[in-house]
Amino acid sequence: MPSFDIVSKTDMPEVNNALDGVRREVTQRYDFKGSNCEITIEGEIITILADDNLKLTQMQELLKGHVTRRGIDAAALDFGKEEAASGNMVRQHVTLKQGIDRELAKKITTAVKQSKLKVQAAVQGDEVRITGKKRDDLQGAIAMIKELNIEQPLQFENFRD
Missing domain, CATH: 3.30.70.860 (Alpha-Beta Plaits)
Incomplete structure (x- = not known):
């Protein structure tokens, strides 16, 4: 029958490759010079840490773009609430839908x-x-x-x- x-399902090696691309672009871009922006992953939760809301939205767009280039639908990313972190920074957790x-x-x-x-x-x-x-x-x-x-x-x- x-x-x-x-x-x-989300292809986790491709997600890791996309995150590496985001990290590479953050270190090279002029508007991120001197900032402490970083992106990490633990299991199925991606954590974005940025200096302010403007850089956070830029990092969100970078993440969506790199994930899409890797053949993963950006709808698999579930962006959580923005929260304040130490040192006047902003943190956001992004959950991968599996x-x-x-x-x-x-x-x-x-x-x-x-x-x-x-x-x-x-x-x-x-x-x-x-x-x-x-x-x-x-x-x-x-x-x-x-x-x-x-x-x-x-x-x-x-x-x-």
Whole structure:
């Protein structure tokens, strides 16, 4: 029976490469000369530390640009609240969205059921498996899911006949 999985994964080595690019650009840019701006990552949380709000927004744009150049959707970045850090600096935590949470999985499965396509959706941990009798039905399900305008980037993997 043909099936495929809907997942939301971020390629962590590419994220690290993007962060290296941001660090390199921060050290070379004229408007960052003499500043203590830095960007670090621990697990799935990126921490941006900047001198002021202007430099923080510039670093956000740099991060989005470098991540996009590396083939990762910028929607995978979840920017948290700006907070004050020591020495009149500003800190912001950016979370990388990984996996499909329960609410999104429920939204996808109900949309598949309401679409009247001859496919079934099942939640399996942090991914959703779609199965059907025909390959064309599965391709229709992919097209329908892409039209849902979900904020989180989704990948369609393990397409099997």
